[in-house]
Amino acid sequence: MREALGGLTVRGRSFLGAGLAAALCAFVLPQGGQDLLRVAILVTMLPLACALVVARTRYRIACGRRLSPSRVQAGEQARVVLELDNVSRLPTGLLLVEDKVPYTLGSRPRFVLDRVESRGRREVAYRVRSDVRGRFVLGPLTVQLTDPFGMCELTRSFTHRDALIVTPVVHSLPAVRLGGEWASSGESNARSVAAAGEDDVATREYRHGDDRRRIHWRSTARYGNLMVRREEQPWQSRATVVLDTRERAHRGDGPASSFEWGVSAAGSIGMHLAKHGYSAQLITDAGVTLSSTAFDTTAPGGDFEGLLLDTLAVVATSTNPTLDRVGTAIRRSGSDGLIIAVLGAIDLDEVDSFARMRRGTTTGIAFLLNTATWLHLSEPMQAQERVKYEHISGQLRQRGWRVIPVSAGDPLPALWPQAGRGGQDLDLAEAIRDHVAGEGQAAGQAPADPGSAPALAGGRP
Numbered sequence: 001m002r003e004a005l006g007g008l009t010v011r012g013r014s015f016l017g018a019g020l021a022a023a024l025c026a027f028v029l030p031q032g033g034q035d036l037l038r039v040a041i042l043v044t045m046l047p048l049a050c051a052l053v054v055a056r057t058r059y060r061i062a063c064g065r066r067l068s069p070s071r072v073q074a075g076e077q078a079r080v081v082l083e084l085d086n087v088s089r090l091p092t093g094l095l096l097v098e099d100k101v102p103y104t105l106g107s108r109p110r111f112v113l114d115r116v117e118s119r120g121r122r123e124v125a126y127r128v129r130s131d132v133r134g135r136f137v138l139g140p141l142t143v144q145l146t147d148p149f150g151m152c153e154l155t156r157s158f159t160h161r162d163a164l165i166v167t168p169v170v171h172s173l174p175a176v177r178l179g180g181e182w183a184s185s186g187e188s189n190a191r192s193v194a195a196a197g198e199d200d201v202a203t204r205e206y207r208h209g210d211d212r213r214r215i216h217w218r219s220t221a222r223y224g225n226l227m228v229r230r231e232e233q234p235w236q237s238r239a240t241v242v243l244d245t246r247e248r249a250h251r252g253d254g255p256a257s258s259f260e261w262g263v264s265a266a267g268s269i270g271m272h273l274a275k276h277g278y279s280a281q282l283i284t285d286a287g288v289t290l291s292s293t294a295f296d297t298t299a300p301g302g303d304f305e306g307l308l309l310d311t312l313a314v315v316a317t318s319t320n321p322t323l324d325r326v327g328t329a330i331r332r333s334g335s336d337g338l339i340i341a342v343l344g345a346i347d348l349d350e351v352d353s354f355a356r357m358r359r360g361t362t363t364g365i366a367f368l369l370n371t372a373t374w375l376h377l378s379e380p381m382q383a384q385e386r387v388k389y390e391h392i393s394g395q396l397r398q399r400g401w402r403v404i405p406v407s408a409g410d411p412l413p414a415l416w417p418q419a420g421r422g423g424q425d426l427d428l429a430e431a432i433r434d435h436v437a438g439e440g441q442a443a444g445q446a447p448a449d450p451g452s453a454p455a456l457a458g459g460r461p
Contacts, residue, residue: 005051012047012151019044050151060088061116063141063158065099071165071309074255077129078164080109080138084123086116096144096153101128102136105164130166131255133263133313138162167309168264171412173272176420178239178338179363203227208332238337239278241270242326242357245286247317249344252374258408259317262342265367265412267312269340274305278338282308283329286318291333322350327357339364340419345371348392355399364401365419368393373408 008016022040026033064083072078082099086092095113109126116122130136139161146153203219206226219227243266244250250259266282273280274292281291290311292304323346330339339358343366346354358364372385393403404418 007152007154008047009150009153015043015047047151050147050149054145054147054152054154057145059092062087063160065162067162067164071167073167073169074133075131077127079125079127081123081125085121089118091118092116094146098142100140101138104130105136133166133168135314136164138164165310165313167313168267170271171268173268173413173416176417178419203229237278239273239280240339241266241282242341243284244344245284245318246320251371258344258369258371258374263312263315265342267309268412270308271305283326285320285323285325287325289329323354330357341366343368351392351395358400366396366401367404367406369406
């Protein structure tokens, strides 16, 4: 009953106060006290009776929530359907339904249900939308019970909650030949490497994740290292997506920042590679490693795509000063196919350590963000940052990386064709031109004619 008295509305408290005041006046006034006392009792008992009725209400209401869809991109809407079932034998009175949602998704939706019959069901729906990615918890649902006179309101809360995943914007990318397909045909077709006999079995060193049933013990004893058989090995194109999450490497705030551009680019590239049969993995400098080899290979990319989007939905900037963790994670995973890095601002002394992540015949593609374009700088400062950015780009090209410059506002689908195999010769030509120009300036000569670079790019003498 104490809870019911605490749930009295302004109207109920006003009636109760007026009744007590009338009762006091009935004892003070010498005439007409009997009639005023009857009115006071009536006015006082009305909110108390309503509170008693609401407190003794034993509605049994079941709640359910459906999200359609449960995973949306930033800027898109999701539909939330609330299901209320009256599982008791008594019809309900007036119900005020309110669902708790984060302020990022909008205001709290409220609905008024006049009456729900016994064993009846009601469905109400509302829409939510978020311009920022993340994992948002919806609920719990609260139901306010009230009497017909509006004297008392009691709130009942459910414990059930649901999560809405708002992923970064994923762009559809055109099909280009990326290179780094020496490990496969790019179509994930199974090929027989050796099938002549036990002595002719082709072997290689054991890598983390290999099936131990494929260990070839005779070769292991011969070389002193664990060796595995390669017969009937499915040749898959391997790709590693590197996302630079360092806070010091990005500029801008909110959805228009360089970090959000990089997260969207990593998600788009990872989804594109998974759909085209690549055995993909995601690595960040914060230690997040996600690999598609942990999922069922009979459905390439199916589960990996969903987990990739869920991971990128909640990824945040890190306080790491360098990208050393990325190199360690790549070496541990044994990546030997294709590396696509989405980089923020890197210093000149970090170029060498980063460039060593590409080993041997590994193809390295770097989307290098010119983070100064995400700031409103003066023209002299923009020119200074541009010179520094072009110098770092040239250093990466000289070390065998295929560099794609990115400025604020550049759409990823328009930049993606530059990641194709044809861009490798162009990057080599630019690297040679920058190197020759640097030597010419050091010797006091005029820089090399830039018109000679296209001849190298075209492959003509």
